[in-house]
Amino acid sequence: MTVYFIGAGPGAPDLITVRGLKLIERCPVCLYAGSLVPEEIVAAAPEGAQVMDTASMHLDEIIAEIEKASRNGDDVARVHSGDPSIYGATAEQMRRLDEIGIAYEVVPGVPAFAGAAARLNTELTLPEIAQTVIVTRTGMKASGMPEGEQLEILGQSGATLAIHLSIRNLVYVREALEPFYGADCPVVIAYRATWPDELYIKTNLAEMKDRVREAKITRTALILVGPVFGEVNFRESALYDADYAHVLRNKGKKKPPARPAGPSDRPGQ
Secondary structure (H helix, E strand, O other), X not given: OEEEEEXXXXXXXXXXXXXXXHHHHHOOEEEEOOOOOXXXXXXXXXXXXXXXXXXXXXXXXXHHHHHHHHHHOOOEEEEEOEOOOOOOOOHHHHHHHHHHOOEEEEEOOOOHHHHHHHHOOOOOOEOOOEOOEEEXXXXXXXXOOOOOOOHHHHHHHOOEEEEEOOOOOHHHHHHHHHHHHOOOOEEEEEEOOOOOOOEEEEEEOOOHHHHHHHHOOOOOEEEEEOHHHOOOOOOOOHXXXXXXXXXXXXXXXXXXXXXXXXXXXXXXX
């Protein structure tokens, strides 16, 4: 048997990958993070499948269910929100599976910051504005940040920041970033991106805390920071510049204009 760690995407049920959905449709056991994964996704499990919400379960209980499935020879769809590689708590599960000799695979999913950017119709990288995206969080009660990964250090880059798990830490976010980005730097608070009740607050570092308080948002929100969210006067990319040559296009080579069809172009001529 195999355990499949499946990224369900940011929230909209149709943003799961084709591979992930097909695996859920055939696995006789489905363990999913119910607080973050839409029920519509796990509803695709086959008839008679064991479908369990792991939101209230601890690690030992989850591994015990996987071991039970292993004894029965049943594949397991272990469904996480977003992409399993980002704040998914999957590494500790995989380490346990390595120890007991159970095979597993990882199926990527659409991360929350990508889903939010899509709903905002924006790029996170713009020529000469920002060419780096940093996915990070801030230290909270559950765990601190490794040395060198604090916002005071990351903010020196001026990159686009996608700050997870920090909606209750906005005072610190502002204090850490304002010296590098400025108080008027654009901020987007993405609440439950791509879910039916999604909300996007467009604000700036100075005003974001008040705006979030007004909206009564206390969880499940992503903080996006950077000049890309307010910039419209950026230089166009060289990728589609007619005077820029690359391996698939010669410099200055333009498609010839269409001409009217002549007699020799007609069928049978």
